[in-house]
Amino acid sequence: MNATPKRDSYDVVVIGAGPAGLAAATIAAEAGLSTLLLDENAGPGGQVWRAIASTPVTERDRLGADYWAGAELVHAVRSSGAEIIQRATVWSLDRNLEVGVSIGGASSLVKARRVILATGALERPFPISGWTLPGVMTAGAAQTMLKSSGLVPDGPTVIAGQGPLLWLLAAQILRLGGRIDRILDTTERRNYFTALPHAFAFVTSPYFAKGLALMREVRAKVPVVTGVSELAAKGDGQLATVTYTAGRRRETIPVELLLLHQGVVPNVNLAMAAGIEHRWDDLQLCWSPVLDHDGSTSVEGIAIAGDGAGIGGAGAAIVRGRIAARAAVEALAPAAAAKLAPMSTFRASLAQAERGRAFLDTLFRPARPFRIPSGDTIVCRCEEVTAKDILDAVAIGATGPNQLKAYRRTGMGPCQGRLCGLTVTELMAQARGRSPQEIGYYRLRAPVKPITLAELAAVPKTDADVQAVVRG
Amino acid sequence: MFKRSDQDSRRSVHIIVDGAALEAREGDTVSAALLASGRDVRRATAVSGAPRLPYCMMGVCFDCLVTIDGVGNRQGCLVPVAEGMQIEIQKGKREIGR
Numbered sequence: 001m002n003a004t005p006k007r008d009s010y011d012v013v014v015i016g017a018g019p020a021g022l023a024a025a026t027i028a029a030e031a032g033l034s035t036l037l038l039d040e041n042a043g044p045g046g047q048v049w050r051a052i053a054s055t056p057v058t059e060r061d062r063l064g065a066d067y068w069a070g071a072e073l074v075h076a077v078r079s080s081g082a083e084i085i086q087r088a089t090v091w092s093l094d095r096n097l098e099v100g101v102s103i104g105g106a107s108s109l110v111k112a113r114r115v116i117l118a119t120g121a122l123e124r125p126f127p128i129s130g131w132t133l134p135g136v137m138t139a140g141a142a143q144t145m146l147k148s149s150g151l152v153p154d155g156p157t158v159i160a161g162q163g164p165l166l167w168l169l170a171a172q173i174l175r176l177g178g179r180i181d182r183i184l185d186t187t188e189r190r191n192y193f194t195a196l197p198h199a200f201a202f203v204t205s206p207y208f209a210k211g212l213a214l215m216r217e218v219r220a221k222v223p224v225v226t227g228v229s230e231l232a233a234k235g236d237g238q239l240a241t242v243t244y245t246a247g248r249r250r251e252t253i254p255v256e257l258l259l260l261h262q263g264v265v266p267n268v269n270l271a272m273a274a275g276i277e278h279r280w281d282d283l284q285l286c287w288s289p290v291l292d293h294d295g296s297t298s299v300e301g302i303a304i305a306g307d308g309a310g311i312g313g314a315g316a317a318i319v320r321g322r323i324a325a326r327a328a329v330e331a332l333a334p335a336a337a338a339k340l341a342p343m344s345t346f347r348a349s350l351a352q353a354e355r356g357r358a359f360l361d362t363l364f365r366p367a368r369p370f371r372i373p374s375g376d377t378i379v380c381r382c383e384e385v386t387a388k389d390i391l392d393a394v395a396i397g398a399t400g401p402n403q404l405k406a407y408r409r410t411g412m413g414p415c416q417g418r419l420c421g422l423t424v425t426e427l428m429a430q431a432r433g434r435s436p437q438e439i440g441y442y443r444l445r446a447p448v449k450p451i452t453l454a455e456l457a458a459v460p461k462t463d464a465d466v467q468a469v470v471r472g
Numbered sequence: 473m474f475k476r477s478d479q480d481s482r483r484s485v486h487i488i489v490d491g492a493a494l495e496a497r498e499g500d501t502v503s504a505a506l507l508a509s510g511r512d513v514r515r516a517t518a519v520s521g522a523p524r525l526p527y528c529m530m531g532v533c534f535d536c537l538v539t540i541d542g543v544g545n546r547q548g549c550l551v552p553v554a555e556g557m558q559i560e561i562q563k564g565k566r567e568i569g570r
Contacts, residue, residue: 132522141528237514384517414545
């Protein structure tokens, strides 16, 4: 399983084995292109189908039909001829389409003629007071443990936030006999009105019936508090209580586990480090890559598919993976492309899969106070930098996230801004009266995941590599 | 904080955490095994020494950093347990040479 890549170069390297990556690698390999699929996890599936080949949760109705749909794509890629390497951490990608990957503590570089990035999404930062306390986790974290290890909360547990994943997770926990004491729904009431114009597309999409059924299932068993406008976790070295405001009522409840979730955002680190142009998305409130209709980026030869291309969900991710892979096949093996379904078919499927998304984006747009914290609330978890620290730095001249690094080291810890970057951009934009686009983001560089200098030094080098840096 | 589902029939894997034996299940990540144990497995941050537990469980937050088989700063949420694996809860920075 921990084998290094069999070749030095491939027609197509796909990074990430979630819905988009699985679909893309299958098409590329079946078309006869040499295809390498690299994935950081122990098994394929990404986050949505995590542990699909190994989950101990075998009663199929517990995780739901949408989960098991992933098994088909995993089966397809395994019989496609693609070379698949799990537990492979890609730490570098450059304009020459050279991929740096760490496998089992050793790194190698592989060349690609085309790269399809399918690095997916991560949960939006939820910077409330006390969110670094042991006992505060993301909803996605709980879902990961549920899927891959059959673990469910068993002490006093509160889920707080908003969005489809929150309800799915709650239902899954309950079906497996786990405990949820309360759900604190932070959806802003006015969002129900602003989302109204998009309601028809949503009501006629598959999301609607599924979402309603999940919410009904959960509400029958767990008290749900709506309109939650303030949220804080407290405890001395360990989570002890959650305090919240709903309407005019402020309440504190004892709790052992707090699961936070306010949607997902593209995981941009590798794409940005490769020099791919991104823009601020005012609807989804995150950075999204600038892409053409085939998913191609501003860097020749690199495409992005799946939620890393802008949040669209698993159904859209599969189709985007197929579109990006078809484009690669068209470029590298035109004769094989003729045997694939036409692009127009894929585009029609994509429109279908994206139906209802605008409604979800508008309804579950996170409230400003949950995106832009104040005072002693930690923004950068790694370097332990608070909102006040950042505002103080702005007051003495920090103009954007990159200057802020020099003042406060924000984004310079091991997570490389993944848990603070969006917050820093929006906080500085608000403080300076600029748009997030004007404020910008951290300049990201390889290695996008930490590797040791020893591992870097041990990367095989050619004579030309050595000559390029040797003096005299 | 967490309990195992009745459906879980995976075989046991034995790991050592700070010198004490711990029974995990095949396919658990180090972080999942630690959280399932119910023991105090909080690490201490490199900056202030504040206690932390894993936050994201998907490889992005680095709050699961742990010493595995003598190598510090490993992401416990990405490493599957293996029989006899030696885990040390990491307090503060990774030490030079490990």
